[in-house]
Amino acid sequence: MKIALLGYGKMGKTIEAIALERGHTIVLKTSKTVNQAIKNADVAIDFSIPGAAVNNITHCINHNIPVIYGTTGWLDQYDRMVQLCHEKQGAFIYASNFSLGVNIFFQLNKSLAKMMATLKDYAVSLEEIHHTQKLDAPSGTAISLANDIIKNHDSYNHWALDQNQEKTIPITAKRIENVAGTHTVTYTSEVDTLEIKHTAHSRQGFALGAVVAAEWLHGKVGVFTMKDVLNIG
Ligand SMILES: NC(=O)C1=CN([C@@H]2O[C@H](COP(=O)(O)OP(=O)(O)OC[C@H]3O[C@@H](n4cnc5c(N)ncnc54)[C@H](O)[C@@H]3O)[C@@H](O)[C@H]2O)C=CC1
C-alpha cells in the first residue's frame, strides 16, 4: 500500500519503520498542512495534533483517501467528521488507542464495570501516566475507559479531571519523562481495592495496530472502530 503519514513525530516515525517492514511504501510524510502529494496515497495515517483534526480528515475524505486517525484531544468534532465520511462515502477509523493490548483492556473494563454496577460499596477512579510532551489531558484512552464505565455502570454519568463529585469518575493525569502510556482503573471499598492496569512498554504496539488497521480499511467504505478490525467484543 502507498501510505501518507500526516504527523511525522514520535508516532509517525515509529509507524514508518513498521510500515516499511511490512512491505508498504511511504508516499508522503508531513508535519505541516496536508499537500497535493496525498493524491498518490492509498491510505492516510494521522498522528499529529488535535488542532489539525478537522482540516486533515476533511482533506483526506474529500480526496477519497481512507483515514486512520490516531490523534487524540479533538472528540468534540467526531460526529461532524463521521457525518462527512458518510456523505462522501469515505472510509474512516478513529481509535484513542490502536494497540491490541489496550483494546483487550477496553473489553475487560466493560465487563468489570458491569460486574461492579451492583456493588455500591466500591468507588471507581482512573489514572493515566504519559510522557511530558503530551499535549492533551486526560488521554484519549482514559476518556474511552471512562465513557465505557459510564455506559455499563449506573452510578456514574460524567468523568472529570482531578475532581471528586457525585456520579463522576475522577481521572488523574500524571506526566513523567519517557512514559509511553499507562492506564489504571481502580475500584476501592472500605475493605479492599481491585485494579486493572495496562502498561505500554514502547510505542510499537500503537504503531503496529495503526498499520494493521490501514491494511484492513483499504478497499472498504464506512466508519469503523478497532473492534471491527480486531473482531473482538
Ligand atoms: N491512538 C493511539 O494509539 C495513539 C495516539 N497518539 C496520539 O497521536 C498524536 C501524536 O503523538 P506523537 O507522535 O507522540 O506527537 P509528536 O509531537 O511527536 O508528533 C506530532 C507531529 O505532528 C506535527 N504536526 C503539527 N501540525 C500538523 C498538521 N497540521 N498536519 C500534520 N502534522 C502536524 C508536529 O509537527 C509533530 O511532528 C497525539 O495526539 C497522541 O495523543 C499517540 C500514541 C498512540
Ligand SMILES: O=C(O)C1=N[C@H](C(=O)O)C[C@H](O)C1
Ligand atoms: O500521547 C501519547 O503518547 C498517547 N496517546 C494516546 C492517548 O491519548 O490515549 C494513546 C497512548 O496512551 C499514547
